[in-house]
Amino acid sequence: MPGTSSEALVFGHRGASYDLPEHTLDAYLRAIADGADGVECDVRLSRDGHLVCVHDRRLERTSNGRGLVRRQSLAELQQLDFGSWHSERPAELLTLERLLGAVREAGRPLRVLIETKHPTRGGRAIEPTLAALLKRFNLDRPDRDDPAGVTMMSFSPLALQRMRVHAPQVPRVFLMEVLPPGLRGGQLPYGARIGGPGIGLLRARPQLAERLLERGNGVYVWTVNEPADIELCHRLGVTGIISDRPGFVRQQLDVR
Ligand code: G3P
Numbered sequence: 001m002p003g004t005s006s007e008a009l010v011f012g013h014r015g016a017s018y019d020l021p022e023h024t025l026d027a028y029l030r031a032i033a034d035g036a037d038g039v040e041c042d043v044r045l046s047r048d049g050h051l052v053c054v055h056d057r058r059l060e061r062t063s064n065g066r067g068l069v070r071r072q073s074l075a076e077l078q079q080l081d082f083g084s085w086h087s088e089r090p091a092e093l094l095t096l097e098r099l100l101g102a103v104r105e106a107g108r109p110l111r112v113l114i115e116t117k118h119p120t121r122g123g124r125a126i127e128p129t130l131a132a133l134l135k136r137f138n139l140d141r142p143d144r145d146d147p148a149g150v151t152m153m154s155f156s157p158l159a160l161q162r163m164r165v166h167a168p169q170v171p172r173v174f175l176m177e178v179l180p181p182g183l184r185g186g187q188l189p190y191g192a193r194i195g196g197p198g199i200g201l202l203r204a205r206p207q208l209a210e211r212l213l214e215r216g217n218g219v220y221v222w223t224v225n226e227p228a229d230i231e232l233c234h235r236l237g238v239t240g241i242i243s244d245r246p247g248f249v250r251q252q253l254d255v256r
């Protein structure tokens with residue numbers, strides 16, 4: 001119901017990536033220390049099939065490496081510096097396994113949103129590997145009301161469908177940058193129960209959040225960094241706010 005978003009979950013987008021280099025362990029630990037309810041990360045497969053937390057297809061923007069992430073082995077990626085481009089301090093590659101371990105050791109329940117970034121056509125599917133790792137961490141059969149646990153996200157209906165096959169009980173978010181045809185009624189594809197509109201889409205079409213909520217879906221909005229956008233999310237009663245500045249969002253929601 002609109003107007004109740006003091007209960008919105010706050011997620012650190014790529015960690016606390018406003019302050020620290022995205023997808024580094026330090027960025028995630030900062031998000032947790034800043035009071036986030038959970039964290040968001042993007043995952044890709046290395047050449048030898050390891051899940052690594054990197055947003056871009058290529059290495060150049062966030063590391064001192066070159067070329068495609070999927071062409072490098074884990075050992076090769078671990079030689080690179082993923083910190084200096086942002087904070088002038090080196091940082092090593094983060095694997096999803098390490099992130100899940102850090103979350104487990106955090107001392108309080110936390111949620112992890114995992115966005116699969118691997119190619120959905122032509123390349124190797126990432127979702128079977130993700131499902132196997134979640135099984136190993138006992139995260140593949142979450143309780144519905146558990147404040148910890150993992151949620152999978154994708155812009156790709158094909159990726160959502162694959163995840164439904166390989167780990168049917170893991171909740172799924174259908175991410176949207178623009179309004180997809182056929183979504184006007186609020187029905188999400190492939191059993192996703194959470195809609196994930198970008199903040200630009202939400203500004204243009206706030207009624208989308210209302211329709212999704214009316215149908216009993218969650219609404220997780222990204223990437224919400226500014227006071228006016230936090231206010232919009234609050235007013236619409238969205239259920240999750242994904243932000244580069246989770247501590248700031250938390251403060252803005254708490255002063256209400
Ligand atoms: O949380 C969803 C959001 O992360 C999607 O966009 O490009 O930041 O992965 P992107």
Ligand code: CA
Nearest residue numbers: 040041042115
């Ligand atoms: Ca993402």
